[in-house]
Amino acid sequence: AQRVTQPEKLLSVFKGAPVELKCNYSYSGSPELFWYVQYSRQRLQLLLRHISRESIKGFTADLNKGETSFHLKKPFAQEEDSAMYYCALTGSNYKLTFGKGTLLTVNP
Amino acid sequence: DADVTQTPRNRITKTGKRIMLECSQTKGHDRMYWYRQDPGLGLRLIYYSFDVKDINKGEISDGYSVSRQAQAKFSLSLESAIPNQTALYFCATSDQGAEGYTFGSGTRLTVV
Numbered sequence: 175a176q177r178v179t180q181p182e183k184l185l186s187v188f189k190g191a192p193v194e195l196k197c198n199y200s201y202s203g204s205p206e207l208f209w210y211v212q213y214s215r216q217r218l219q220l221l222l223r224h225i226s227r228e229s230i231k232g233f234t235a236d237l238n239k240g241e242t243s244f245h246l247k248k249p250f251a252q253e254e255d256s257a258m259y260y261c262a263l264t265g266s267n268y269k270l271t272f273g274k275g276t277l278l279t280v281n282p
Numbered sequence: 283d284a285d286v287t288q289t290p291r292n293r294i295t296k297t298g299k300r301i302m303l304e305c306s307q308t309k310g311h312d313r314m315y316w317y318r319q320d321p322g323l324g325l326r327l328i329y330y331s332f333d334v335k336d337i338n339k340g341e342i343s344d345g346y347s348v349s350r351q352a353q354a355k356f357s358l359s360l361e362s363a364i365p366n367q368t369a370l371y372f373c374a375t376s377d378q379g380a381e382g383y384t385f386g387s388g389t390r391l392t393v394v
Contacts, residue, residue, distance in 0.1 A: 183322065196366035208382050218325075218372065218385040260324060268313065268376060269340075270383055 176201045180273035187251050188201050188281050195276045197235075197245040197261030205263045207237055207244040208270070212258040221246075221259070231255070251280045285309050288373050288386035295393055303358045303389045305373030313376045314356040315383065316340075316348060318369040325372065333357055353368050363393040 177200040199205060211219040217243050222230045224237040224244060235246045244261060261273040286307045295301050305314065312333045317325040317340075327340030329348040337348060345367060351356045360367055370390050374383040 210382075217387045218374075218383075220382040222386075223382055269327065269330060270315075270374075270376075271327075272317075272325040274322060 176205070176263050176265055176271045178261050178271055178273035180259075180261055180276050181274045182248075183274070184277050184279070186279045186281060189253055190250050193248050193251040193255070193278065194263075195278065197244045197246065197273060199242050199244065199261075199263050199275050201242075201263055201265055203265055205265055207235070208262045208264070209233070209235055209244075210260040210262060210272075212260070212275075214257070218260065220265050249279075253280045253282055256280045285384050286373055286375055286386040288371075288389050289343070290389060291387065292390045293392070295391070298362055299363050300318045301363055301391070301393070302375075303342050303360075303371055305358070305386055306357045307373075307375045307384075308356070309375050309377075309384055310353075311375035311377050311384070312353065314350070315374045315376070316346075316358045317372045317374065318342070318367075319372060320369050328358065328371075360391075360393075363391075365393045367391065368393050384391055 179198045207224040210218045212218045212223045233248045258275050260275045262270045264270050287300045302346050310332050315330040316328040318323050331350045347359045372388050373386040376383045
């Protein structure tokens with residue numbers, strides 16, 4: 175079975191502060207990991223995926239297979255980063271399993 | 283134009299009524315999915331289809347049914363709506379690779 179755990183429901187930081195959204199996963203094979211973002215009342219958008227090793231909007235995430243983690247990081251948070259963030263995993267069947275999400279609030 | 287279009291955007295219906303939510307896509311993807319989003323529970327998979335002749339139950343399929351009318355269309359039906367089906371419903375598509383999903387804008391369904 176595949177599982178994604180996001181331990182923080184809510185995360186609040188001040189503008190300019192570093193931010194880290196935690197994600198741990200459970201999967202017996204080689205997973206593909208993703209981060210999705212949902213701004214208020216909008217559709218989910220793909221933020222980044224581990225296979226591409228991109229940096230989008232200043233966010234990065236590194237897959238740590240030893241710790242089975244895929245934490246999302248940004249060195250300097252901006253107010254426009256306030257959103258719901260979902261970590262997701264897919265295996266060989268390409269079905270996405272989502273974590274329960276972390277609501278990030280960046281305060282001015 | 284949106285890649286993945288869901289209709290209606292909002293719907294209020296009464297308990298016991300049948301309702302259909304529709305999803306169409308212009309991505310040319312074979313795979314389509316229906317999720318529901320509830321506060322604190324994230325997104326949970328209801329049904330998915332890997333091609334027109336393939337329909338599979340997800341983790342919470344009870345009380346729902348689907349129809350894949352064409353590669354581009356995937357409908358979700360609630361045969362007899364109940365209040366705990368009040369949620370935000372998302373349709374998504376993907377290709378056969380690990381490119382991630384493309385989501386529709388969602389349908390907010392309220393069952394009273």
